[in-house]
Amino acid sequence: MTFTELNTPQRTIMTPGPVEVDPRVLRAMSTPILGQFDPAFTKIMNEVMEMLRQVFKTSNKWAFPVDGTSRSGIEALLCSVIEPGDKVLVPIFGRFGHLLTEICERYGAEVHTIECPWGEVFDQEVVIEEIKKIQPKVTAMVHGETSTGCMQPLELIGAACREMDILFIVDAVASIGGVDIRVDDWFIDGLIGGTQKCLSVPSGMSPITYNHRIERVISARKKVERGISTEEDRKSELDMRHPMVKSNYLDLSMLQDYWGPRRLNHHTEATSMLYALREGLRIVLQEGLEERFDRHAYHERALIAGIEAMGLDLYGERSSKLTTVTCIKVPQGIDPEAVRGMLLDEFGVEIAKSFGPLEGKIWRIGTMGYSCRKENILYTLSALEAVLIRHNAPIKIGQSLQATLDVYSEKYTPNKVTS
Template identity: 70%
Template sequence: MTQPFVPAKRTIMTPGPVEAEPRVLRAMSTPILGQFDPLFTSIMNDVMEDLRRVFQTSNHWAFPIDGTSRSGLEAVLCSIIHPGDKVLVPVFGRFGQLLTEIAERYGAEVFTMECEWGTVFEPAEVIDEIERIQPHIAAAVHGETSTGCLQPLQEIGRCCRDMGSLFVVDAVASLGGTDVKVDEWYIDAAIAGTQKCLSVPSGMAPITYNERVEQVVNARKKVERGIATAEDELEKRKQPPIASNYFDLSQLQDYWSPRRLNHHTEATSMLYGLQEGIRIVLEEGLADRFKRHRFHEQALRAGLQAMGLSLYADHDAKLPMVTCVNIPANVDGNAIRHLMLEQFGVEIAASFGPLKGKIWRIGTMGYSCRRENVLFTLSALEAALLSHHVPIYAGHAVQKALEVYQRNTEGVQKS
């Protein structure tokens, strides 16, 4: 007889995916509603309203794209890029490279600027390039999980607004774990993912965008649907059709508006999960949630350093939800990770590109960001290193993290 599939229990401490909130999993197991059932469309409306609060925006448009976080990036970029448009991408890790690739695939003239991995740009550097290139779009990563760095955005956003450029931000790693102030930072479009700090399974990409983006989307919509005026026709060559049907924001707007024009069949169970996930975020409160992430990061860092390990990119621009650890010399980083997974059920991440084999990446995101997870991860890592005869300060890591927890638990609502 075929046995039901029961996945192994894991403690997931990667930069994504992370452990899903139990309430989210329960919500996702509830019965299906039809996508035009009034009960379901009311859920769609509630999700839009709650997403505005998490994105800290008054934008009308805030809804999820059905697909992983990359689908949200593609939906926004393909809907606003015209072939030949200038797009500036400041690259400080793997996901800046991804923005570059997507923009190139939709015919943009892409300009990149790069800084050493493990650092971020001074806003003035990016502003100088915006003023020099005058791009139609500046696209930037907020939290770069490949390097554990967090790029300051507000000054860059203000420059884009002054210059008339659209500012598109990849907030996949940061939304729900640290501030993402869409309106205050002059962000025109922001893209997130469910599988990181929102602690929902991978499969949706919440996005938000403002009227400046909507104007670009609607201008192309007129041409595509044959409703352009004579003046519009004069601009037709500047308004080519959107290359993607599935990721066409103009059609998705119709679906998420009161008109409910059918575009695709909504991912019902995923929307249940997203609704519950963002409810949990808002119940905890954004400020308290961000404080919790910083608190557990502090305990993890203290434990790692007490063990004798050094941290990569440990500076003011460190991403609070991802801690990168330098792999000691002559140590097989993958062998350590495999032992932790096989013997303890604890998963941490390797890296790629120029950092492949050089660092481990430990995520403290969403539901995975808990005291027991931090302590267990430190224990598993210490045991794996000792098993491979790596010289560390045995017994120090957990004790140091415990000191952090015992010294200051005030204001942390979720252990």
């Protein structure tokens, strides 16, 4: 068999992740490879850590990427603090709360859950009351739930956890870099982000940050070293310090030694991915965090105007909507997968379906990072209208783009746009 040169089709990716990668990031990935202990490379590592602190709005010592998809960062934080029998509370308002639950259970936690209907978020006081009742070691929660397009307020929950000396760990994979997240101000002890969403970097790394409270737990889990012989002393320090964590690859105590000043070998760093992350973070900071949040809200507003002018209904509570994901109810009698298939085949536009109880009931459009652009919004709406007409959907023809253009005719002023 003869294999031809790789030639992927051109797509307009409007899913909640992965999204289109910024061309500057793709160029950075072609930068020549350096050895992982080359001073030029360790300088890049230090720069990435500092940029992550700024994006996460934290003064934490620890802010670095875990190699692997976003799930690797989630599992690394949870497996490094959870011991068998620990109580963990997971408030669930969509698919990824169930993921947090599963990971905690796999590491032996006694998991307690509360749930609210999909399409809604929790009143923070409800969560706080459950925390008081359960008294868990950890409260683990999703911030931006892409399965439902909802965003959970966190600041009161974080403050309550800190007051009760409970660790607060947050999945912000879908929201970091697209909406305002304040790790220190909201008393978040550990936070996980993703590269393939609002940062517009390929999937393959999971930026995390955690504070001294989590570091203290990690340090306490290391085995006490006793009776080390002179011969053993000559061995690698890493070999003598096996922590009591089941995972080697995701053990934060070992990753600290790799990312910290000691630079102890743990794994071979994903060099090109780190270049990509550095460039993605540089672009975010160059744009400005507040300006970037405003841009996402501006294009969200334009998208919603076009959807509603078409006669389609949004799914979920508007007050808790996630800026970067817009969920649309599938019109009665319309085959949702036929619509998605035609969008991809005829227009090269990809939008997403959903999961679980929302399977076949909603479409999800992501407006994240580099995909969050005027031309993408206009093209997606025009393609969706054309496809729905072909499917005899009961929509208002010819009004969607005009409503969106009305939004775009307003002068875009960063720091003044609200969703």
